[in-house]
Amino acid sequence: MDKAKASYLKIHGYCIEVYPMARPIDLKLVLEEDDARIFMDGFNNPQTSKKKIEMFRMARSIYKDNQV
Amino acid sequence: MPSMEKIPFCELKIRRLSYRADIKNFCSTNTDLNGFLRDDALQAHKNMTSITYLCFWKGTVVGFATMAAATIEVKQIEGPRIEGYTPNTYPCIKLARLAVDKNYSGRDIGPYMLFWVMGKFEKISREIGCRYLTVDSKRESMWFYEKYDFVLVEKTKNRPHPTFYLDMYLARANNNKSITSY
DSSP, rough: OOOHHHEEEEEETTTEEEEOOOOOOEEEEEOOOOHHHHHHHHHHSOOOOOOHHHHHHHHHHHHHHHHH | OOOOOOOGGEEEEEEEEETTTTTOOOOOOOOHHHHIIIIIIHHHHTTTTEEEEEETTEEEEEEEEEEEEEEEEOOOOOOSSSSSSSOEEEEEEEEEEEEEEEGGGGSSSHHHHHHHHHHHHHHHHHHOOOOOEEEEOOOOGHHHHTHHHEEEEEGTTTTOOOEEEEEOHHHHHHHHHHHOOO
């Protein structure tokens, strides 16, 4: 049995358990038209808000206590 | 019935996934995520394609998050081009997986891990160039990313896993008090 098939089927005695393969991680996001325009507007003029500032403050604080 | 009491953030700990970690009892509501942790995550470490971090509470794995380097490509926008070189790809980090054990859902573990990932991002972005955090959400979790100001990519909104991104530029800018210090 090849490796790919083995990840689908795990045989224990007479019992066959079938596991679905995990969805592959898609590492490339392609932006077009309006999505591209919104992205570029944000890239050139990043907007902030009190909520975002608070969120990033919290993120730094949590990571500081749990540096891995 | 599982407790719905929020777990204080100070009681949660993050550790990198290792062979020693006891993950066999972890069970989220999503079989795909369970399968990834059980069968693929360690292999991905070995292949250096993604890194998975476990979230522990009182010694039990209650959630996990997986990160990988990724990219955003912007197709040329119609109209006059800006003079000079305009890059069309942008570095980002992908939050490739985020899951909470179903017995601990609703107890603020998801937000804790998301904040931790943002903190990790901020550290990484000091050493290599990366600006965006991207994620492919489950449809039922879209509200979660919207709540934290992620931008939905409209083109993907009807897909099984709609994509979001978060501009982390100000995370660094605010940490350094002044944007002009760049």
